[in-house]
Amino acid sequence: MSKKKAKKPTGTTIVLNKKARFDYELSDRYEAGIVLMGWEVKSLREGKVNIVDTHVHFKNGEAWLLNALITPLNTVSTHFVIEPNRPRKLLLHDKEIVKLQQAVEQKDYTCVVTAMYWKGHLVKCEIALAKGKKMHDKRETEKQRDWNREKQRLFQKQT
Known part of the structure; x- marks a missing residue:
């Protein structure tokens, strides 16, 4: 009996959360959009993001991304009041939010971020129940x- 493989994120990967795969056993994966400001998108293009301790919090029927550190660029930080660790809203369907919230509250799961990537011109976030x-x-x-x-090494030596 073979295991069902999870879909890999499509598009260019910005950052992966390898620690989540090590610390948690991941089950259901979802793709979510993120509400970002302009300076955050510019920083993501430069790869200045850290999602190691990032998790999802549910409040008032909405999903929020917490502890995602997006470091501002020097050129942008003079124009705006910047909060690198601010909570960011995740864009999910209502049914997905309900499923995730029930799993977190009733089944003792944690909702963690496993990857951030570009899908066209949009930034997407892969979240998983863990x-x-x-x-x-x-x-x-x-x-x-x-x-x-x-x-793998043994098979390479044989061929």
């Missing part, structure tokens, strides 16, 4: 990753 891993699960993941690397 359950925390125990320490022995993390070690098992590392062993599996090392074994997969070793298998």
Whole structure:
């Protein structure tokens, strides 16, 4: 029985959250738009973003992105009052918000950001429902990753 592969983000990747894959067991993935200001888009084009400790919070039927650090460019920071860590609204369908909110509240999931990428001229965010891993699960993941690397080396030597 094979596992169902998750869809990879389409478009040019801005940033990936590798720590989320290590710390959490990810299940359902969703694509969400982000409400951004002009200076934030310019900073994203330069790759000045950090989403390591980013998570999604639900309030009044809306999804908010918290702890996403978008560092302002020097040329823009003189024109605006800038908050690099401000909460940013996520654009999701109402049904998706309800599903995510129920999973977070009832099933003890956490909603984390796994990637940010360009889709055309729009910035999209891949969010996933996640359950925390125990320490022995993390070690098992590392062993599996090392074994997969070793298998690749062995197959390359044979051919």
